[in-house]
Amino acid sequence: MTNQDLANLIFPKVSSNILDYEKKYPKRNLKEGEVVTRVAPSPTGYMHLGTLFQALIDYILVKNRGGVFYLRNEDTDTKREVDGAIKLVMDTLEEYNIMPDEYEIDGKTIGSYGPYRQTKRKEIYHAFIKYLIEIGRAYPCFCTKEELDERKKQQEKNKVRTGYYGKYAKCRNLSLEEQAQKIKSGIPYVIRFKSEGDFNKKFIFNDLVKGKLELSENDEDFIIMKSSDKLPTYHFAHLVDDHLMGTTHVIRGEEWLPSVAKHIELFKTFGFKAPKYIHTPLIIKKEGNITRKLSKRKDPEAAMSYYKECGYPTLAIIESLMTIINSNYEEWHTKNPTCTYLDFTYSPKKMSSSGALYDLDKLKNISKNIISKMTKEELMEESFKWASLYSKELKDLIERDKDYYMGILNIEREQKKPRKDIAKYDEIMDNIWYMYDDVYKEHEKTYEWVGITSKEEINLITSTYMDKYFCLKDKESWFNGIKELSESLGYASNMKDYKENKENYKGSVADVSTVLRVALTSKSTTPDLYEIMTLLGKERIEKRYQSLEK
RNA sequence: GGCCAGUUGGUGAAGUGGCUUAACACACUGCCCUUUCACGGCAGCAUUCACGGAUUCGAAUUCCGUACUGGUCACCA
Numbered sequence: 001m002t003n004q005d006l007a008n009l010i011f012p013k014v015s016s017n018i019l020d021y022e023k024k025y026p027k028r029n030l031k032e033g034e035v036v037t038r039v040a041p042s043p044t045g046y047m048h049l050g051t052l053f054q055a056l057i058d059y060i061l062v063k064n065r066g067g068v069f070y071l072r073n074e075d076t077d078t079k080r081e082v083d084g085a086i087k088l089v090m091d092t093l094e095e096y097n098i099m100p101d102e103y104e105i106d107g108k109t110i111g112s113y114g115p116y117r118q119t120k121r122k123e124i125y126h127a128f129i130k131y132l133i134e135i136g137r138a139y140p141c142f143c144t145k146e147e148l149d150e151r152k153k154q155q156e157k158n159k160v161r162t163g164y165y166g167k168y169a170k171c172r173n174l175s176l177e178e179q180a181q182k183i184k185s186g187i188p189y190v191i192r193f194k195s196e197g198d199f200n201k202k203f204i205f206n207d208l209v210k211g212k213l214e215l216s217e218n219d220e221d222f223i224i225m226k227s228s229d230k231l232p233t234y235h236f237a238h239l240v241d242d243h244l245m246g247t248t249h250v251i252r253g254e255e256w257l258p259s260v261a262k263h264i265e266l267f268k269t270f271g272f273k274a275p276k277y278i279h280t281p282l283i284i285k286k287e288g289n290i291t292r293k294l295s296k297r298k299d300p301e302a303a304m305s306y307y308k309e310c311g312y313p314t315l316a317i318i319e320s321l322m323t324i325i326n327s328n329y330e331e332w333h334t335k336n337p338t339c340t341y342l343d344f345t346y347s348p349k350k351m352s353s354s355g356a357l358y359d360l361d362k363l364k365n366i367s368k369n370i371i372s373k374m375t376k377e378e379l380m381e382e383s384f385k386w387a388s389l390y391s392k393e394l395k396d397l398i399e400r401d402k403d404y405y406m407g408i409l410n411i412e413r414e415q416k417k418p419r420k421d422i423a424k425y426d427e428i429m430d431n432i433w434y435m436y437d438d439v440y441k442e443h444e445k446t447y448e449w450v451g452i453t454s455k456e457e458i459n460l461i462t463s464t465y466m467d468k469y470f471c472l473k474d475k476e477s478w479f480n481g482i483k484e485l486s487e488s489l490g491y492a493s494n495m496k497d498y499k500e501n502k503e504n505y506k507g508s509v510a511d512v513s514t515v516l517r518v519a520l521t522s523k524s525t526t527p528d529l530y531e532i533m534t535l536l537g538k539e540r541i542e543k544r545y546q547s548l549e550k
Numbered sequence: 551g552g553c554c555a556g557u558u559g560g561u562g563a564a565g566u567g568g569c570u571u572a573a574c575a576c577a578c579u580g581c582c583c584u585u586u587c588a589c590g591g592c593a594g595c596a597u598u599c600a601c602g603g604a605u606u607c608g609a610a611u612u613c614c615g616u617a618c619u620g621g622u623c624a625c626c627a
Binding site: 284495526 | 552586626
């Protein structure tokens, strides 16, 4: 009995070997400095902010240096797999405009380094595992769950490091005959990597974000192939896939740092060049005094669907992530206002190495700026798309009269210093409902009177205004009318004069304007009143003033 | 508990031995501008970089220790 015999016993059907696959997937033809990155989500039916975060870095790195960005479906955990999960990831990437160059979806494959789906790569993994068995660096392990638990318990009790290594690696010393015999008798087994590392020896690992790290060598005989479906574990799939697909830069979350030693040993054993690693900080959240990883269970904002539902422009999310990716991004962007985020040069070294807090306030601010710079047509279209999915009410209003809707949106827009009052599309309704008579009528509202609250005075102001001073010719004459109205009723029309001689007046033109505003919209804070009045027109204004309680 | 990483204001952070009386942005507060709200402008907001010690003429920046926080220790990725 030889290693070769054992390998053949375990993988009787594997005919191709490593060399065959390396021929089939030759080294990529890259120009100097070009990179190959990948986003490798597992299809759990959920698109995490962190996945987008990493994909964005992948994408930017490729935009910066040239090369290929691909998507690999890491579906080896068949228990957790959810139908349509990769579609969700792809759709999201598409929405955010960070499409991979190579991918596989609905049976359609783009790119020549596929399959881009791990369950379809089983044979390939088997060839690599077979090789490992042949050279005596992998072996079948027959330990049961109970045995493993017991081992761990003993280790904890004896205060030694837990894990399947050294003398605790029970199955590594089984003779080939014993192994063959057990396999033949149908005992379930996994394949473990036979480590030659020494935990007490250190090696230098250079992470592109964290810098040089001194890590202990791996000495664990970790599992590389599962028993039930014969699929590889992450560690092994990482080795095979990233080698064959030619990944130059692996961008993944910091939670992978503890397994780096395993990966390095694996690459070394095969004599493959390991990719460069960018371990990104985790996106964290603060809850009271506790800081923790964004959790998909507890935090709605961990899911990309959250941002879609609220109606944040995708660019706002991207820009806010950019500020986390490299904190000099904003400064760069204000200096280069015509550039897009794709023109920015990403530097892993400048990335913060502590957890990144995703700040929704910051997002809102960025989003307000982006929305304020949209043209009325853009905003109409974007908000319509959103409303079609999430707000029938708004959708109906837009469809009723798109021009009128754009007119409302255009108040204090398309000017040098546009108004910034919308952070997400679900806020639009709050800002425009009073511009529609039927909605206004039905809307539950309290008039936000400020200063002047007497009903008689309010009625006096509105009726005098409509009778004698109403004018919509242009903004200047409109405002002159309000000034004259103010004076005729004993209010100051000149603010400076008012401030100096308050006792001479009942109030100022500001108070009068507020009355006209609140009486018309019920709100004390609205955009420019002249434009609102122009859109509404005299008749409707008059009606609203008349319908006020006497 | 072992291993690894991190710790600068309310938040994200810049900063790699003197140019830092700690940049920039968000948030907050005040003032100015203004018919309101906003926008914009100005100003304020860490005498100090988790704590203790060491090195140095000089440290947020180097070293050691402590504390705290996070990650990880699966036939999950």
